[in-house]
Amino acid sequence: SPQLWHLSVNGDHPVVHRLANDAQIDVWGSGWDHAKVLVERSEEEIVSRTLRDADISHHIEIPDVFTLIAEEHKHMDERRRRRKKRQISGPDQMDWDSYHKLQDIEGFIGWLNATYPNLVSIAPAAMTDERREIYIVRVTDPSQQGPKKRIWIEGG
Numbered sequence: 001s002p003q004l005w006h007l008s009v010n011g012d013h014p015v016v017h018r019l020a021n022d023a024q025i026d027v028w029g030s031g032w033d034h035a036k037v038l039v040e041r042s043e044e045e046i047v048s049r050t051l052r053d054a055d056i057s058h059h060i061e062i063p064d065v066f067t068l069i070a071e072e073h074k075h076m077d078e079r080r081r082r083r084k085k086r087q088i089s090g091p092d093q094m095d096w097d098s099y100h101k102l103q104d105i106e107g108f109i110g111w112l113n114a115t116y117p118n119l120v121s122i123a124p125a126a127m128t129d130e131r132r133e134i135y136i137v138r139v140t141d142p143s144q145q146g147p148k149k150r151i152w153i154e155g156g
Helices: 014-021 041-053 065-085 102-115
Strands: 003-007 026-030 035-039 058-062 120-127 133-139
Touching: 003 041, 014 026, 014 035, 014 041, 035 041, 102 120, 102 133
Parallel strands: none
Antiparallel strands: 003 035, 003 058, 026 035, 120 133
């Protein structure tokens, strides 16, 4: 598994460029006083020697990048499982500034329908090519008389 190294040198240093051009490192980030680079296990010795010869100090920031990614995936899977346990999403999970997954949006609409059944109704309208239902959500006040305005919102 590759490692993430912290080099104590400007990311524009010629040695950093040469190692990157020779595909011995992958620069993940840099600043005026450092560079963060991904180093494959097979390249560790030559990269370490090159840095030592150039008098560039470094330390290993993440010793096993793939293990860290796997742990993050486990964490994300656990969050997904917890979310699935909650059948109906409440309003506290929704806002206008975040991207929401279709499952979360449908859960929120289900919550609206369960909380305000006299105002919100849901009806299936069609199926997508992926075999997912498309819903019509009707928000209306039945106590209001006369013709009512209609607003169509399509998201994709």
